[in-house]
Amino acid sequence: MDYQPRPDDVRFLLNAVLDAPARLAALAPFAEVDEALQSQVLEEAGRFVGEVVAPINRAGDETGCSxxxxEVTSPPGFREAYQAFVDGGWPALSAAPEDGGQGLPAVLEAVLYEWLAAANHGLTMAPGLLHGAYACLKHHGSDELKQRxxxxxxxxxWLATMCLTEAHAGSDxxxxxxxxxxxxxxxLRVSGSKIFISGGEHDLTPNIVHLVLCRLPxxxxxPKGLSLALVPRQLPDGKRNAVHxxxxxxxxxxxxxxxxxxxxxxATGWLVGEPGRGLAAMFVMMNSARLHVALQGIGLLDAAWQKADAYAAERRQMRAPGPVPASRRGESADLIAEHPAVRRILDTQRAWIDGARTIAYRSALMLDVAAHDADPKARERAQRWCSLVTPVLKAACTHQAFHGASECLQVFGGHGYVREWGIEQIVRDSRVTMIYEGTNEIQAIDLLVRKVLPDGGAAMSAVLLELRDTLDASREADADVQRRLAQLRYLGTTVAMAAHADPALPYEVADDYLRSTMLAMLAWAWARIEAASPGDAEKARVAAAFRRWVLPEFEMRMGIVKKACETVALTHAAAPGSGVSN
Amino acid sequence: MDYQPRPDDVRFLLNAVLDAPARLAALAPFAEVDEALQSQVLEEAGRFVGEVVAPINRAGDETGCSxxxxEVTSPPGFREAYQAFVDGGWPALSAAPEDGGQGLPAVLEAVLYEWLAAANHGLTMAPGLLHGAYACLKHHGSDELKQRxxxxxxxxxWLATMCLTEAHAGSDxxxxxxxxxxxxxxxLRVSGSKIFISGGEHDLTPNIVHLVLCRLPxxxxxPKGLSLALVPRQLPDGKRNAVHxxxxxxxxxxxxxxxxxxxxxxATGWLVGEPGRGLAAMFVMMNSARLHVALQGIGLLDAAWQKADAYAAERRQMRAPGPVPASRRGESADLIAEHPAVRRILDTQRAWIDGARTIAYRSALMLDVAAHDADPKARERAQRWCSLVTPVLKAACTHQAFHGASECLQVFGGHGYVREWGIEQIVRDSRVTMIYEGTNEIQAIDLLVRKVLPDGGAAMSAVLLELRDTLDASREADADVQRRLAQLRYLGTTVAMAAHADPALPYEVADDYLRSTMLAMLAWAWARIEAASPGDAEKARVAAAFRRWVLPEFEMRMGIVKKACETVALTHAAAPGSGVSN
Incomplete structure (x- = not known):
């Protein structure tokens, strides 16, 4: 019952829905990365994850780190698996060849990390910050630091950490x-205490490179007083640094x-980037890091779904209502997969997984475009997409990981609450993704308050128009999505107006706005998936489940935001001397 | 940070909202149980739970049972706490005085068990089945068994268990x-294997009385072939029975x-009730047992809320938007309770707790009325309420326990994911309440398929009219609730009609129907709470949060059910020879 990546599922989304091979081929560094090579990378990544990483997931939970x-001792098998990961060249998948990387597209790295998290979230944390540290150092490090x-x-x-949080300084x-x-x-001489440092100490690599947020005299x-220091566990002269x-x-x-x-x-360290520009140096990797957390969410949900799907196809309890299922064949009870409540759980979670994958993989493609497109306007558009869509993905996918994994646990009944089937581990593991790399509440504020409202919703509107233009209004499903995208564009303007009268309002409805956005984007993704898979009965069933059970939240969330805006308008119209016009 | 019961909160709901003292005084066995005595019982129960039960909750989680x-060894402190519980007369709170009980109303027992679960869910499981076993034996046991x-x-x-589940027989x-x-x-000689038996073995009492679902030759x-056997761990002659x-x-x-x-x-056992009537013998306690699981959910959510509320009133991070909060006083950051996203979590969970309490306590009162009212019509009405409302409470309150506790965990940020604050324990503990005593999916089917539809929605309609008649249509909030109750009555009829055409339909929308019902009942509860607390700013704020963030799900769920019914009507109207009229 270990997680098994399914490269065909991913290839369908990348190739048939997102046209990724052609998009990548248009970028200079990936001229050679054709569909066949991409496919080969996915096959090998899938095999590695399924054979090496997935089997030790349970030991990671039960034995854990000690x-x-x-000193920290890793769970059984983790050292060997990590070494195999390094030997296979996987950490450096998208790093530049001149730095020892494979120079492959970010979108392939995204798939790899989704699968890694699905198979073994704990182990994935170790290399999970490598790419961010790499990007940070590459953009902001001195030549000497880079060389070293x-x-x-x-x-x-060597593995890397991000040392940000202190006991009294979490979101702040x-x-x-x-x-x-x-x-x-x-x-520099660096002194202080940091908490919640993933991989702050371990036995996987001989050195650990800490990137430490700190304050110069x-x-x-x-926040403007913060700088970034690189502090290695082992100093260049081989001595142990004062890091404990x-x-x-x-x-x-x-x-x-x-x-x-x-x-x-x-402890001895060196400045990375300019003094007082520590946050800026770290934020260079923010979109990529947050996208990776979203992908963890998608992976964990897929892992939960795989388990529940397999269980529901074996376990028989009671008679299902309606027509006699083909699987009955003289059995005294029907498969639980035939029971509507179980079918609903499986199909709605499947709808989340493939819909969210479509948007997340598109975002990873946009990271590639933003980095490598020859056309500055294309780079700018891609950057705009990443900036606006990343917080949506981070919050919505991690929320769904936890809540959807819990739904999948429910498929097992009492068997889901015990360790045996491994489903409860996914629920526990996934919960942290809603918190780290910026809580989901912070993501919602980042989206609405920091990114959508400052230009009155113009950039978000442009992103939604991009999506609209991929649709064919002569198809009923596409026209429905276009209508929702238009409602969402209008909603941005409505909130921007109401925020003039009540600056606290956007903070109150940020979550609903983010959810509305994700649901409209999922609707877009499913319209594209259906268009790309005519005659596929399973896809049609999942698409129907999406529209029936998942999508109604869109109207509910929109309604909450609109009502809040109306209330503000009424209140301020009623109070003389206040109001939007002031 | 241990849970502390707040008797005043409960008293307000019992006395000002539900008029419990007068209702109880009208029942013969409780003629002496006046408001002062009820209050005294609540005070003492609160003290016992806060002082004896709550402090060992963490040991229960961390040391656990071994x-x-x-043989099973209980966690540190559990034996002593359980003995104190017995010595205080708490297990027998609502048992008849002639059986050694206190003869107190079920509604007081309900409050006690809600607090116990909030303070220490693990320990509460031990006596949690006592009342059910007592009722089962009292109604169905032979005189000899009762005497013994x-x-x-x-x-x-002596503690008791319910041995129902087998590896292949869970919901079925x-x-x-x-x-x-x-x-x-x-x-009888009883042979077989049972799983998931809470308290099947322990060191809390010298004997354990198992009620075992089994099959005679x-x-x-x-299900009609099932009988119920009483199988004690220790036989009357003092020998150990063959129970392992x-x-x-x-x-x-x-x-x-x-x-x-x-x-x-x-193993040696004795029949309880008639042969082949084992399920009926167990189901005598079903409403009470399921109500108690709902109360566990409410208690666990209140425990999570207490922790989050206390943390949010201490922890400062960033500036809150809007007017300067009174608590700022020169601090460099505001209390997180001032941040809208945190305020929303706290107020919506509070709305769930007090709203659900109102409905759950009313159900417990109805258990008292059903058992003791002199008027058979009143008993019948009370029984109808319990039958219809219990599955709603069980599913909705346990769902909210887990999801709301997770929201409360989010208030702590990263600190919520570590053991230190005890909030993650509540999330883990509460998850099982969505599964045991009938999964929440089974509750939804029980409600809609087995109870609402067979009479075309008539009984549910009568329950909703009872609620309507407590409201004052001249108040705007009450009129709004009346409108929702009317919509819900109409929905029952709509589903009943559509189910003629598609018998699987009710199974598909059972969850949405149950949620709609709970949300309408919560709206009723909050209208009553507000009417009973004029000028109470905190209650008004929570009521507003309820209407703003919680209640919109009502329209969403109603919409899902209605659309499913419409789709059935369209499909069957389009297919010649089928349809409602057939």
Whole structure:
């Protein structure tokens, strides 16, 4: 019952729905990356994930990481699997060839990481920050730092962390207190405590490269006073740096990944990027990192779905209503997959998985376009898509991972609540994705308050028009999606107007706005999937389940936002001297 | 941060909203149970739960139950706490005085068990089945069995189990295979294996009384061939019976309660009730048992809310939008309770808790009325309420326990995912309530297919009219609730008609129908709460949050059901020779 990647499912979305091979071939670095090569990479990635990574997932949960005397021991099999991952060249899939990478498209790396998380979320955390650290260092590191660390990180020979959170500074990084004092030799002495550091200490690689958010002397308070330091566990001269793991957390799940409390005691480090520009240096990788968390969500949901689907195709309980199912054949009870309540769970989660994949893979393609398209306007459009769609994906896919995995657990009845089938582990593991890399509440505010409203909804409107233009209004399903996209464009304008009267309003409806956006995009994805698979009865059934059970939330969320805007308009019209015109 | 019952909150609902003291005083056995006595019981129960039961909750999770050589060791402190529970007379709160009970109303027992579950779900499982076993034995046991076991169970001196599930027979009890062979002395020899038996083995009491669903020789296949046997761990002669615990489950949560696999090897037992009427004998306690699971859900959600509310009133992160909060006072960040996303979580969960309490306490009152009212018509009406409302409460309150506790976890950010604050335990513990005592999918089918549709929605309509008649249409909020109740009555008729054309339809929309019902009842509860608390700003804020964020699901669910019915009507009108008229 270990997770098995299904490359055909992904290929259908990439090739038939998203036209990825042609889009990639148009980008200079991928001129050679044709459909056959992409397919081969997917096959090999699927095999590696299924054969090497998935089988040790349970040990990661049950044995977990252990901590003793400042050292972390990984769960059984993790060291060997990680070494095989490095040997296979997987960490460096999209890193540049000159840095030791494979130079493959981000979209293939996205699929790989979705599958990795599905198979073994705990192990995936180890290399999960490599690409971000690589990008951060490549864009902002000095030549000396790059020369010393870039290739090691690109190849995964050394792992990396992001040390942001402190006990009193979680969502509010402006409160970070870790200090960094410049030395005569150009290095820094870094002191402070960080918590929730994934992979802060472990036995997978001989060195660990910490990227530490810190404050230089006399830096102003708040986020503008933050700088970024690179602090390795092992110094270039081979000595151990003053970086200590004080404990690892007891968590709800994700036991395969050590979540460390780190102490820096005048540890030696070096500045990455400009002083006071630490957040900017980290945010260069934000879209990619958040997209990867969304992909973790999709992967975990697919893993839960695979388990529930297999169980429902074996387990028989009671008679199903309606016509006699073909699978009955003299049995005294029907397959639970034939029972409407179970069918509904399986089909709606399938609808989420393939719909969200379509949008997430499109976002990964846009990362490739943004990085490599020769046309600056195309790069700008792609960047706009990534900026607006990434928070939507991060929040919606991780929310669905947890809630959908719980639905899949329900398919097992009491058997789902015990360890045996591994489904409850997915529920526990997935819960953290709603929190890390920016809580889902922060994603919603990022989307609406920071990105949609400042230009009155213009950029979001442009993104939705892009989607509209891919549809064929002569098809009924497409016309329905176009209508929803238009409603969503109008909604952005409505909120922008109401926000003039009540600046707190967008914070109150940010979640509903984000959900509306995701649901409209899922509707778009399913219209495209159906158009690309005529006569496919299973796809048609899942599409119908999507429209029947999932999509009605769109109207509900839109209604909540509209009503809030109307209430503001009424209140402010009633109060003399206030209102939109002020 | 242990759970603390708040008797004032409950008293407001019982006295001001539900008029419980007057209703109870009208029942003969409770003529002496006046408001002062009820209040005193609540105070003492609250103190006991807060002082004795809550502090050992974490040990229940972290140490858990252990199993060795067929014996179960309870977590630290559980034996002493259970003994104190028995010594205080709590297990027998609503049992008849002649059986060693206190003879108090079911509604007070309901509050006690809600608080117990909130404080320590694991420990609560131990006495959780006592009342059911007591009722079952009292109604169906022979005089000899009653004489031997009834008082021991009523007082909690011996604990009891329900042995229903087998590996292949979960929701489908008709597949139970455990055999019972009558002996010349009138006893039975019981053989078979049962799984998921809560408290099947433990060290809390010297004897354990198992009620075992089994099959007599030559019994027909299916549910009508099932009988019920009482099988004690210790036989009347003091010898150990052939009842063995083979293992306890590793579960997602609820580690304080041993979930046992039991083997009966020609164990000695006695028939309870008629042969072939085993399910009927167990179902006598169904409404009470399911209501108690709903109360567990409410309690767990309240426990999660208490933690999140306290954390949000201490933790400061970032600036809140809108007017400067009074709590700012020169701090560099605002309380997270001031942030709209956190406020929304806290207020919507509060709305669920107090709304669901109102409906659940009313149901417990109806249990008292059904048992004790002198007027047979009043008893019948109360029975009708319990039959229809219990599955709604069981499914909706347990669903909200898990999902709402997860929302409360989100308030803690990353701190919620680690053990420290105890919030993740509530998420894990609560998940099982959606499964046991009939999965929530089974509850929805029980409601719509077995209870609402057979009389074309008439009984449900009568229940909704009862609610309507408590409202004052001249109040705008009440009129709005009346409109929803009317829509819901009409919906029952619509589904009943569509079900003639497509018998599978009710199974497909059962969940949406149940949710619609719960949301309309919550709207009723909040209209009553508001009417009973004029000028209470906090209640008004929570009521507004309910209408703004929770209630819109009512229209969404109604819309899903209506659309499904319309689709059936269209399909069958289009197909010649089929349709409603056939």
């Amino acid at each position: 901590f003793s005397n400042g 660390y870039l290739q090691k990180i690109a190849t995964g020979e 990084l402006g409160q970070v207190r870790t200090r960094a004092v410049p030395q005569a030799d150009g290095s 006399d830096a102003p308070a708040g 793991c004080e404990r690892i957390e007891e968590k709800m799940g994700l036991h395969g990944s050590p979540t460390c409390s780190m102490r820096f005691d005048d | 199993f060795s050589n067929g 076991y009834l008082q021991k169970i009523a007082t909690g001196e 009890l008709g597949q139970v295979r455990t055999r019972a062979v009558p002996q010349a002395d009138g006893s 030559d019994a027909p296949a299916g 615990c083979e293992r306890i489950e590793e579960k997602m949560g609820l580690h304080g309660s041993p979930t046992c696999s039991m083997r009966f090897d020609d």
